[in-house]
Amino acid sequence: MVRLQKSAGAWGAPQFNEVLKAELESLGKDELPLQEGLSTGSYVTDHKRQAMIISVNDCGERIRAKAGIFYTGILTGCACADDPTPVNEESEYCELQLDIDKRTGEAVVALAAD
Numbered sequence: 001m002v003r004l005q006k007s008a009g010a011w012g013a014p015q016f017n018e019v020l021k022a023e024l025e026s027l028g029k030d031e032l033p034l035q036e037g038l039s040t041g042s043y044v045t046d047h048k049r050q051a052m053i054i055s056v057n058d059c060g061e062r063i064r065a066k067a068g069i070f071y072t073g074i075l076t077g078c079a080c081a082d083d084p085t086p087v088n089e090e091s092e093y094c095e096l097q098l099d100i101d102k103r104t105g106e107a108v109v110a111l112a113a114d
Contacts, residue, residue, distance in 0.1 A: 002031050004098070005105030011063055017053045024051040024067055033111055034071055037094025041073025045089060054095065063100040066112055068093060 010019040024032075025048070034044045052068040072089040095112040 002027065002107045002109050003105045004100050004107045007107075008063070008100055008102055008105035011102055017056065020056075020065060020067070021051045021053055024069070025049055029071075032069065032096065032109055034069065034092070034094065037069070037096075037111055038073050038092055039094075040090040041075050041092060043074050043076055044092075045072045045074055047072050047089070059099075061102055063098075063102060065098045065100065067096050067098065069096060 004020065004023050007016065007020040007023050010016045013019075029044045029046060029049075032049075034049075038044065049069055049071040052070070054066040054068055056063065056065045071092050071094075073092045074087050074089055076087070096109055097112040098107050098109050100107040
């Protein structure tokens with residue numbers, strides 16, 4: 001489970017979206033379901049990600065947010081020593097739904113349903 005304590009602490013403040021955006025961008029690639037969101041690549045890179053907050057709603061004890069994530073993936077080859085296929089980064093995008101507990105900052109993160 002991901003912890004977004006800074007975002008939970010900023011709930012209700014004018015800078016909430018910026019705090020959530022920064023916190024999402026600071027998470028490691030394995031803390032978000034980015035692998036499942038790949039559309040052209042087969043492996044998520046470690047390169048910097050960019051987040052865009054699409055919507056935020058108050059749901060009682062939790063905050064429900066939808067965020068778009070821009071990131072990169074690669075299409076891996078056969079890993080043969082003589083494989084001439086270059087490893088090219090592909091731009092990727094997916095949308096995530098976040099349910100953040102207002103008290104603890106614990107967040108459930110999943111790919112957003114279309």
